[in-house]
Amino acid sequence: MTALKVRRIGNSLGVILPKEMLTKHRIREGDDLFAGVDDDGLNLSPFDPKFEKVMEAADRVTRRFKNTLKELAR
Numbered sequence: 001m002t003a004l005k006v007r008r009i010g011n012s013l014g015v016i017l018p019k020e021m022l023t024k025h026r027i028r029e030g031d032d033l034f035a036g037v038d039d040d041g042l043n044l045s046p047f048d049p050k051f052e053k054v055m056e057a058a059d060r061v062t063r064r065f066k067n068t069l070k071e072l073a074r
Helices: 019-024 049-064 066-073
Strands: 006-009 012-015 034-038 041-045
Touching: 049 066
Parallel strands: none
Antiparallel strands: 006 012, 034 041
């Protein structure tokens, strides 16, 4: 576990993520991080949970209409 200190950044508060953590998770300047709270506490993730839901819905549609999509692709 890595301890992070909350610091003032302009008129806001923020934390600085260590370089090793950024490299390991392939996070770069300008990337979006998504924060969530669960029973374990605060979680940060570079993956958008809404995008995953949209892709699951698209997968269901492509499986359901496989033949139709094949015909449309001709």
